[in-house]
Amino acid sequence: MKLRRSGVPCASRSRPSLWESYVTKNSIHPSLAGKVVLVTGGGSGIGAAHVAEFCAQGATVGFLDVAEDASRQLVEQVTAAGHKPPRFLRTDLTDVAALQAAIAAFAAEAGAVDVLVNNAAHDERHELDAITPEYFEERIAVNLRHLVFAIQAVAPGMRAKGAGVIVNTGSISWRAGFGGMPLYMAAKAGIEGLTRALARDLGPDGIRVNCILPGWVMTERQLTLWVDDAARKLIAERQCLGGYVEPADIARMATWLASDDSQMITNQTFVVDGGWI
Numbered sequence: 001m002k003l004r005r006s007g008v009p010c011a012s013r014s015r016p017s018l019w020e021s022y023v024t025k026n027s028i029h030p031s032l033a034g035k036v037v038l039v040t041g042g043g044s045g046i047g048a049a050h051v052a053e054f055c056a057q058g059a060t061v062g063f064l065d066v067a068e069d070a071s072r073q074l075v076e077q078v079t080a081a082g083h084k085p086p087r088f089l090r091t092d093l094t095d096v097a098a099l100q101a102a103i104a105a106f107a108a109e110a111g112a113v114d115v116l117v118n119n120a121a122h123d124e125r126h127e128l129d130a131i132t133p134e135y136f137e138e139r140i141a142v143n144l145r146h147l148v149f150a151i152q153a154v155a156p157g158m159r160a161k162g163a164g165v166i167v168n169t170g171s172i173s174w175r176a177g178f179g180g181m182p183l184y185m186a187a188k189a190g191i192e193g194l195t196r197a198l199a200r201d202l203g204p205d206g207i208r209v210n211c212i213l214p215g216w217v218m219t220e221r222q223l224t225l226w227v228d229d230a231a232r233k234l235i236a237e238r239q240c241l242g243g244y245v246e247p248a249d250i251a252r253m254a255t256w257l258a259s260d261d262s263q264m265i266t267n268q269t270f271v272v273d274g275g276w277i
């Protein structure tokens, strides 16, 4: 099967390397220089692209993750690329007290957070019959709860500045009607509701709240676990565009949403899926 990316035949262009998929063709948004940016789940996957892109914009970036090796490797790569090193704070986001402490520690070092990218989630597959009350709580903790407490932690600093940007991460999965992960999809639907609610509540303080819905993004986890020939065929059939959605495609939407270029945009959801839904 021949897939294209930006009109370039597959045969002449392979997928970008992991690092290239994080930072490619980035536009510079001058308003992001010096901004304090916090990314959850920034150690790998789409989150690593957010970290790399915001660093490339000249922002002061911190990220929270449990994956130590990947996170340290990312710090090295970003630094080697000539950018200000991002600050990695090892944090389990399902531990609300630890999350609050990490955000406070980062803000004490870097200043109050200007931009929060709520990125982390875990798309573990599960069946309805196997859900227990404990498993329900665990899936909601990793896919929805930490977004609320991260926003709660950064909101006072943003209110004091009279400005701030929150970018939440949903998923096309529930809109497209996928199956096999009902709690993940319920949490992702909830994130859109949370975005709408808090855009209204925080707007008077100059805080913008938007949501990005990624399509099927070629992260290491997706490529390792699920992207086989059948999946490539499905992507080719469902996306309007040929080629693949890469982590940097999501990060570029986030940097634009975080910049002053989108200063009157809030309460919205932006789909980056090559036209899947």
Ligand SMILES: NC(=O)c1ccc[n+]([C@@H]2O[C@H](COP(=O)([O-])OP(=O)(O)OC[C@H]3O[C@@H](n4cnc5c(N)ncnc54)[C@H](O)[C@@H]3O)[C@@H](O)[C@H]2O)c1
Pocket (backbone or CB within 6 Å): 040, 041, 042, 043, 044, 045, 046, 047, 064, 065, 066, 067, 091, 092, 093, 094, 119, 120, 121, 122, 123, 142, 169, 170, 171, 172, 173, 213, 214, 215, 216, 217, 218, 219, 220, 221, 222
């Ligand atoms: N990749 C896709 O195709 C896709 C599609 C739709 C939506 N999304 C969404 O995009 C976001 C990023 O997804 P991804 O594909 O990059 O995921 P990923 O699994 O590749 O990376 C997630 C990162 O979050 C970290 N993380 C997970 N649980 C954590 C915890 N409890 N504490 C701290 N860190 C934790 C992981 O270590 C990892 O670095 C998620 O919100 C996901 O739901 C992804």
